[in-house]
Amino acid sequence: GQQLNxxxxxxxxxxxxxVSMNCxxxxxxxxxxxxxxxxxxxxxxLIALYKAGELTSNGRLTAQFGITRKDSFLxxxxxxPSDVGIYFCxxxxxxxxxxxxxxxxxxxxxx
Amino acid sequence: xxxxxxxxxxKIIEKRQSVAFWCNxxxxxxxxxxxxxxxxxxxxxxxxxQNNGVVDDSQLPKDRFSAERLKGVDSTLKIQxxxxxxxxxxxxxSSLAGGGSTAFFGQGTRLTVV
Numbered sequence: 001g002q003q004l005n006x007x008x009x010x011x012x013x014x015x016x017x018x019v020s021m022n023c024x025x026x027x028x029x030x031x032x033x034x035x036x037x038x039x040x041x042x043x044x045x046l047i048a049l050y051k052a053g054e055l056t057s058n059g060r061l062t063a064q065f066g067i068t069r070k071d072s073f074l075x076x077x078x079x080x081p082s083d084v085g086i087y088f089c090x091x092x093x094x095x096x097x098x099x100x101x102x103x104x105x106x107x108x109x110x111x
Numbered sequence: 112x113x114x115x116x117x118x119x120x121x122k123i124i125e126k127r128q129s130v131a132f133w134c135n136x137x138x139x140x141x142x143x144x145x146x147x148x149x150x151x152x153x154x155x156x157x158x159x160x161q162n163n164g165v166v167d168d169s170q171l172p173k174d175r176f177s178a179e180r181l182k183g184v185d186s187t188l189k190i191q192x193x194x195x196x197x198x199x200x201x202x203x204x205s206s207l208a209g210g211g212s213t214a215f216f217g218q219g220t221r222l223t224v225v
Contacts, residue, residue: 004153033213042115042202042216043154088153092213096166097142097206099214101153 006089006102013079014110021087021105022073029091032065032072033099037086046087047074076107084109113137115217117203123223129191132220136184136205142166144214145178145188146202154202160186193224 006023013019023032031050035043047058049065049072056063062075076083086104093099116135124130136143142161146154157176159166162183171178175194180186190197200221204214 006153031213035216040218040221042117042204042219045213045215048213090214096159097161098156098159098167099144099204099206100156101146103153 004089004091004100004102006087006105008105009103010106010108012108012110015079015081017079019076019079019083019107020073022071023089023091023102024071025091026070027091028069029100030069030094031092031099032063033090033092034061034063034072034074035088035090037088037104039085043088079107079109081109083107115203115205115215117201117217117220119220120218121221121223123225124193126195126224127192129189130193130222131187131189132201132203132222134186134188134203134217136186136203137215140205140207140215141183142206142214143180143186144204144206145186146204148200148202148219150199157188190222193222195224198222198224 004025033048034046037043047063052069053067054065060077086106088104089102090099118133144159145157148154157171158168158178160180163180178188200219202219204216206214
């Protein structure tokens with residue numbers, strides 16, 4: 001089946017640093033989604049991307065839909081303690097609305 | 112606008128018992144998904160409905176798992192009999208149908224099988 005590869009698996013950064021994570025696939029997707037999941041909660045949608053090459057921001061978060069439609073990245077600028085959590089990418093297909101998730105990037109912020 | 116509602120939040124059962132989870136999607140969302148999330152992993156799609164029809168259930172262990180969405184609104188997911196490896200968070204999500212959809216999740220049901 002289709003797989004999404006997220007990297008890195010985990011990150012340890014200092015508060016105030018910028019963060020970059022990405023997601024790649026061997027298959028083409030029509031939609032790229034980025035979610036954040038806090039412990040004990042369901043994933044919360046951060047950014048949705050619908051067009052190849054699209055660059056979209058949501059506050060300190062910026063995500064891009066790769067030109068090849070097989071990858072996407074998420075950047076977080078000036079990290080703060082509440083950014084701690086697991087970030088998931090997900091790829092979606094227009095034809096059947098199927099949405100496939102990566103394994104996540106766990107973000108830790110050092111005091 | 113109300114989000115995706117799931118119940119119960121937590122459930123502990125013994126192996127070989129049965130259990131059911133309930134989900135009420137966002138109003139007007141035709142597509143409903145059930146995902147299984149094992150600790151430390153990403154959500155894995157179990158079944159996808161569009162209205163009351165099944166779009167994809169290829170990863171649903173049909174010998175023990177079943178799901179229905181009879182009126183095209185809320186849905187139940189059942190496990191009978193449960194195994195230890197079914198311990199996971201079961202997430203329900205919904206989206207508008209029609210391509211390019213984004214899914215919104217409920218808080219999930221954490222199942223522990225002992």
